[in-house]
Amino acid sequence: MMWMLRFLLFALIIFAVYSLTKYLLNPKRKLELAHEQKRFYFFDDENNVHKNFLLTYKGVLFEGEKYLGTTENAFEVVSIFIWPRSVSELKGLVKEDFLFIESKIREHYSSAKIDWKSPIKEFLEKNDPEYPK
Template sequence: MFHILLFRLLLIIAVAIIVFSITKYILDPRRKLEAAKNRGDFYLLDDTENIRRNITFTYKSALFEGEKFLDPNQPGPDVTNIMVWSEDIDEFQRMSLRDFQYMERELKLRYPDALVEWRTPVDDWIKRLKRTRES
């Protein structure tokens, strides 16, 4: 009798661990970021509680990272500048100027007072797109 109760208890614990692991995997924001990257959707991974943590986002299968900066002269912890870069050169070179404007708008929704600056090589690509558009 004792062995049966012990076996049932261990079985319940094992099922609980499996359910917990599956739930943790499904709700993991990094998995959602990777899934959005594979689909080509926009997804922003950001810890709004921790200003010092970088932003990671994806759009059209390109992965971007942004560093948030605060203005030390302002009293509140408002983000005033976001520097964005990407290592996915092949992916972001498939984007249009509208795509970059869309990403800026999405960042501005979350940080309305922030100036979005693009680092090289993304900045070079945006300048090239603007020159092409003007010609």
């Protein structure tokens, strides 16, 4: 009976360590933490084109929709549409912030054309008539 209790206690400790590790390494939790701390974090499943990516920057949560297409050599993500989850959180962001976000997305999807949805699209076009590049 004593061996069984020891085994159950050992199994419980292993399960607790496993659960804690799984929780700490969860990318969704990291996204939420970065959003609260107003840091940049990019959350994406690059192997699943149908799944939208999320990113947070300066306390604003953005969602991006990926579209698969052909390039000269392969099938890749060729178009991305990005929008903020809450437009009211955009207060204080400047053009350089959106260009920074675009550069971070291009690190993952170099051949993709990035399009912003309203009102960011109008903001970027108003401040730079030659936008998009």
